[in-house]
Amino acid sequence: MKENNNMNRRDFLRLSGLASAGVVLAACGTPAVPGAEPAATAAGAASTTVTDTTAVTTTTTVAGVKEVAREKTLKIMFGGNQGQFTDVGLGNMYAAGSSHQNGLAALWEPLYFYSAFADEHIPWLAESFAYNDDFTELTIKIRSGPTWSDGQPFTAKDVAFTINMLMKNGLDEKAAKIAYSTEVSKWVKEAVAVDDATAKITFNDPRPRFMFSHLSFKYDTGIVIVPEHIFKDVVDPSLEKGWDDAKGLPLCTGPYKIAAWTPQQLFIDRRDDWWAVKTGFVKELPAVERILVQPTADETTMAQLVINNELDSLLDLRATTIKQVVEANPKIITHTGRELPMGYMDWWPTSFWFNCAEGPFADKNVRWAVSYTIDRQQMLDVALEGSGILTQLPFPQYKPLLPFFEAAKPLLEKYNTNEFSLEKAAERMKTAGYTQDADKFWVKDGKRIEDIIGGWGVFADIGPVLGEQLRKGGFSLDFQMPPDHGTQISEGKEHIWLNGHGGTINDPFDTMDMFTSKYFAPVGQPTTYNSRWQNKDYDAVLEEMAKVQKENPTYMDLYLKALEIFLDELPDCPVQQWLHRIPYNQTYWTGWPTQDNAYVNGAFWHLTFPLILQHLKPAA
Numbered sequence: 001m002k003e004n005n006n007m008n009r010r011d012f013l014r015l016s017g018l019a020s021a022g023v024v025l026a027a028c029g030t031p032a033v034p035g036a037e038p039a040a041t042a043a044g045a046a047s048t049t050v051t052d053t054t055a056v057t058t059t060t061t062v063a064g065v066k067e068v069a070r071e072k073t074l075k076i077m078f079g080g081n082q083g084q085f086t087d088v089g090l091g092n093m094y095a096a097g098s099s100h101q102n103g104l105a106a107l108w109e110p111l112y113f114y115s116a117f118a119d120e121h122i123p124w125l126a127e128s129f130a131y132n133d134d135f136t137e138l139t140i141k142i143r144s145g146p147t148w149s150d151g152q153p154f155t156a157k158d159v160a161f162t163i164n165m166l167m168k169n170g171l172d173e174k175a176a177k178i179a180y181s182t183e184v185s186k187w188v189k190e191a192v193a194v195d196d197a198t199a200k201i202t203f204n205d206p207r208p209r210f211m212f213s214h215l216s217f218k219y220d221t222g223i224v225i226v227p228e229h230i231f232k233d234v235v236d237p238s239l240e241k242g243w244d245d246a247k248g249l250p251l252c253t254g255p256y257k258i259a260a261w262t263p264q265q266l267f268i269d270r271r272d273d274w275w276a277v278k279t280g281f282v283k284e285l286p287a288v289e290r291i292l293v294q295p296t297a298d299e300t301t302m303a304q305l306v307i308n309n310e311l312d313s314l315l316d317l318r319a320t321t322i323k324q325v326v327e328a329n330p331k332i333i334t335h336t337g338r339e340l341p342m343g344y345m346d347w348w349p350t351s352f353w354f355n356c357a358e359g360p361f362a363d364k365n366v367r368w369a370v371s372y373t374i375d376r377q378q379m380l381d382v383a384l385e386g387s388g389i390l391t392q393l394p395f396p397q398y399k400p401l402l403p404f405f406e407a408a409k410p411l412l413e414k415y416n417t418n419e420f421s422l423e424k425a426a427e428r429m430k431t432a433g434y435t436q437d438a439d440k441f442w443v444k445d446g447k448r449i450e451d452i453i454g455g456w457g458v459f460a461d462i463g464p465v466l467g468e469q470l471r472k473g474g475f476s477l478d479f480q481m482p483p484d485h486g487t488q489i490s491e492g493k494e495h496i497w498l499n500g501h502g503g504t505i506n507d508p509f510d511t512m513d514m515f516t517s518k519y520f521a522p523v524g525q526p527t528t529y530n531s532r533w534q535n536k537d538y539d540a541v542l543e544e545m546a547k548v549q550k551e552n553p554t555y556m557d558l559y560l561k562a563l564e565i566f567l568d569e570l571p572d573c574p575v576q577q578w579l580h581r582i583p584y585n586q587t588y589w590t591g592w593p594t595q596d597n598a599y600v601n602g603a604f605w606h607l608t609f610p611l612i613l614q615h616l617k618p619a620a
């Protein structure tokens with residue numbers, strides 16, 4: 001049964017009290033994404049219109065750093081906490097707390113890039129690869145000519161060393177886990193350099209996705225190869241900060257280096273001895289001579305900065321804000337130009353994630369009740385002015401994935417993850433042993449379900465609306481954006497939160513694998529993926545899926561078998577597709593990726609940033 005489904009945006013905000021708090025009508029909070037810790041902002045805090053942005057954008061002269069003209073500088077804003085970078089000096093991508101998203105993706109190059117929008121697998125440091133017949137061995141041919149920024153050759157030895165470093169870390173029960181070490185240690189038997197141009201990886205079982213899923217840069221994923229001649233002496237990669245200007249660290253193969261880094265500014269300058277130009281692999285150096293990164297401000301401030309041509313791009317904006325930004329400056333475009341939806345579908349579908357190890361959401365009936373209680377269409381109408389896309393599955397609706405959406409339709413009739421029904425929610429709660437108190441809140445053993453709904457700043461539009469819907473449905477929950485949100489979900493201190501999925505692109509496996517037990521850790525211990533859901537039957541099916549190519553006739557059957565377990569348990573409650581509404585200011589730079597020139601997705605904070613830098617040209 002639907003209630004108030006036709007309530008418009010104005011009525012919902014007025015009746016819920018959100019309008020008076022300023023939520024949704026004006027962007028609030030400090031937008032951030034996983035990997036960055038957003039500033040603490042109460043869910044009801046209204047943003048303030050900023051007219052003077054000088055304090056935010058003033059570029060301070062740093063000793064030893066040359067001056068670069070504005071028209072040769074790409075100015076972006078990302079990361080930080082309350083106007084300060086908290087990761088200064090973390091140039092090692094395996095250091096605890098480090099991130100490539102703050103512009104440092106410009107330094108790193110992969111064996112292969114993958115552009116989801118162009119559907120192109122682009123050989124880079126490698127020139128080819130091949131599996132054996134049963135996918136238990138992967139042989140990689142390294143391109144001739146790449147060098148590290150200290151002039152040392154990049155070889156297969158660096159590839160083998162990096163894989164073995166991850167294996168060692170993953171197998172050490174006492175070690176602080178670094179990115180990819182958990183799965184690499186379980187999947188890889190051995191990595192060797194046959195010669196300088198040939199790396200061979202042997203797996204314990206067939207791993208037909210490894211080259212694509214782990215050794216290719218796409219969106220935010222891909223193993224960063226490290227130089228053996230530096231890291232062979234590093235005892236604990238998680239403790240190695242990595243930036244040492246005197247030693248030329250971090251070593252990288254890309255055409256940029258860290259020139260200076262303070263709590264207020266990160267200077268990333270072009271280095272003109274890039275191997276790719278020397279060898280003729282790339283015709284010319286990127287036109288951008290300096291990337292100047294500043295810590296993220298509140299959304300209103302950032303919007304004003306890009307309107308004033310003081311920024312060239314920034315983290316994606318809320319649906320209401322991006323419209324105002326585009327209208328205010330004719331030089332600003334988005335992926336869809338200046339037309340709605342002013343963005344593209346990202347690989348990060350939004351869901352409610354649950355801590356399935358403890359608390360009320362450990363019961364699948366309560367998780368399903370949450371799903372039935374939220375009115376997703378009303379969320380779109382109220383928070384996003386209708387310019388959004390719902391989803392029944394936690395996968396982006398990209399063309400390669402459409403057959404998997406189609407095959408799931410019979411299951412989704414039985415397990416309708418988009419259905420709004422307070423009656424069905426009540427049935428589930430009663431099955432879980434709950435009753436409603438005098439205020440219509442669900443209680444069990446005399447206790448309400450009282451908690452926060454955690455979220456990043458980018459959920460400042462939909463979060464309050466979803467929170468209000470759940471309160472009206474009997475859950476005493478408030479949407480908040482804790483400053484240590486990332487740490488809280490990693491350690492299991494939050495029980496319900498909004499988040500995306502950086503996984504599946506052309507095959508459902510990567511997202512589904514996030515919910516396998518290998519990522520389980522007791523509450524209090526950090527995890528890579530945070531649902532803390534365990535199901536042996538699901539694990540077994542996913543392990544079989546891992547060994548099979550998606551083209552294999554048995555793969556679809558395995559997918560549907562795993563999906564039914566997943567939907568029945570609902571450890572993840574789909575909400576919407578995520579749209580990246582990123583402003584591109586063309587005052588100084590043209591060549592941004594758009595629907596008319598979709599060479600890659602447009603997020604500079606992704607590992608595909610180097611492809612954007614290769615396309616940007618001076619506007620003048």
